[in-house]
Structure formats: structure tokens, C-alpha cells
Amino acid sequence: MNKEMNNNSNIVLFIDWGTTNFRAYKYDLRKNKVINKIENDKGILNLKKKSEFLDILNKTLIKLELSKKQFILMAGMVGSKKGLYEVPYAKIPTSLSNLSKKIIMKSIQGIQVNIIPGLVFKNKNYFDVLRGEETLAIGAIEKLKIKKNCYLCCPGTHSKWIMIKNNIINSFTTYMTGDLYSAISSNTILSQSLKEKYEKFSIIFFKKGLEFIKKNNSLISVIFKIRTMDLFNQNKSFERKSFLSGLIIGLEMNAVSKKIKLSKSRIVLIASDPLTNLYAVSFKYYKIKYNLVNADECFITGMKKIYDYIN
Secondary structure, eight states: OOGGGSOOTTEEEEEEEOSSOEEEEEEETTTTEEEEEEEESOOGGGOOSHHHHHHHHHHHHHHTTOOTTSEEEEEEGGGSTTSSSOOOOEESSBOHHHHHHTOEEEEETTEEEEEOOOEEEEETTEEEEESSHHHHHHHHHHHTTOOSOEEEEEOSTTEEEEEEETTEEEEEEEEOHHHHHHHHHHHSGGGGGOOOOSOOOOHHHHHHHHHHHHHHOOSTTTTTHHHHHHHTTOSOHHHHHHHHHHHHHHHHHHHHHHHSOGGGSOEEEEEOTTHHHHHHHHHHHTTOOEEEEEHHHHHHHHHHHHHHHHO
16 A cells, blocks of 8 residues: 555545445545545445445545545444444434444444444334434534524435424434335336436426425325326426426425424525425425525534544
């Protein structure tokens, strides 16, 4: 290994390893910023063996010119049963201090890793869990200097709505919004009507989806219309895809609005493109006031806060 790949105490590696994506950030402690980033679709759903995790880690270290002894802090599904190494959940409510005490430090085939735990919340004898969003929550608290109670909306494969109370992660709810969209668009007869290759978006049809769900609050009574829209050439594939997005995100908005007084609560949207646009349109349609924080920036802020606490 050359000198450039020797362990550098001024550099740490932050990894966000989720369900669908892998993101690695080479962070310079002296400059207090990310100096390199790797991002791909190697989320845990696309990996079947532990060896594949280690292969990705090794390739990442080589590409970023880091050694196996580099300090690595990871968050997300990498700590789940299907991840690299299972880390037990921390219980809600939790703080930065409680979360940091649950971090697992492990040496796996010579690679030193530190994995942040997810969170578990029990409500009325039902459990809810998250992994990765706890770091976004820590980042949001730090970045926005949150003093009052608020709700964090973290859209994704499994969207999370997290309640922050007195700088403590107090509760949360999961909505399988992204997962549901993927399942319907890829594994039902509707997939034949959603074959648009180009990432076009119709705000008109997206709002039509939001409007229908807001008035009817039922997906099953309208979803087949996507098929008939195609059969009778009523619109284009990307318009039908936009309509489906509106329907499914609308379900999330309706469900949340029944639990939270959205018009009277502080809402923070933590998202990155293209979800930023979809949720921004949805919030405007539902007349929800919110603050926007970039998910990437929030994650890095959270990881740095956790790193500083445990060091």
C-alpha cells in the first residue's frame, strides 16, 4: 500500500448504506468538509452475501485512497439483519448521548467499522423501526438549532415522520411510500402502462393524483384507471407515472394529517432530488408550511455531530 493510502487521522469516512443506495463521504476534519464522495445503487436489497458488502467497502477504500484502519462511521440498513453486521435498536425516546452509547465497533476482515444503531418505537403493542433517519434527525437538530417541538419528514423507500421534542427523538411513523410505488409500477399489470424511459414529470397529473386521494382516500378504487388510461390513449406514460406518484404520496399526506395538525406544527422536510420537488408540491397542495433541509447536508452534519461526541 502506498503512502497516500496510509491511515490519516485527519480523515474519516462516513457511510450511508440504505435499502436502495450506497453513499460514502471522505470527510476532512481540518477543513470541516467532504472532499470526495462515492454514490451508487449498491443498497442492501441488491446484495445477497456478506462478501459483497466487504467487496464494496474494500473498493471504496481503494478509490478514496484510504487504509483498512481508517475510522469508518456507518449508518442505515448496513446495521440490520440483512446488512453487514446487526446492531440492536436503541429505544425511543432517545438523545445523541443514548444513541452514541449503542454504537457497535467491529473489526471485520481487517476493516474497522463503527455502526450507528437504528431506533425502535412501540405504540399500542405495535413496533416501528428506522435505520439511518436517526442520523438525519441529529443533523437537523444541530443544523437548524431546533428549540421548539417539530416534525421531520424524511421521504424515501420507507418515508419517516419523526417527532422532535426538547431536542429528543420522541416518536416516529413509517409509510412505505417509495416501496409501494416501486412494487405497483414494477410488479403489477400497471407496469405495462408505465414504460416511459425518460425521467419526465407532469405536475398536472401529479396534482390530479393528490386531488383524487384527498377527496376519496382510497387507492384501490382508482388505481386500475392507470391501465385504462393507457388502453384508450388518454395520456402518455410519464403522465400516468406522475399520477401514480400523486396517488401514493397523497395517501401518506392523508394519513399524516389525521395524526398531526399540520397547519399548526413546525414541519422540516429533509430530502434530495427528485423527492424534494414531489414533496414540495405536495406540501403546497396541502397548504403545509415547512423548512427544507438537503438530506445530504443533514446526514453529514449528523454524522459529524455523532463522531465528535464519541471522540
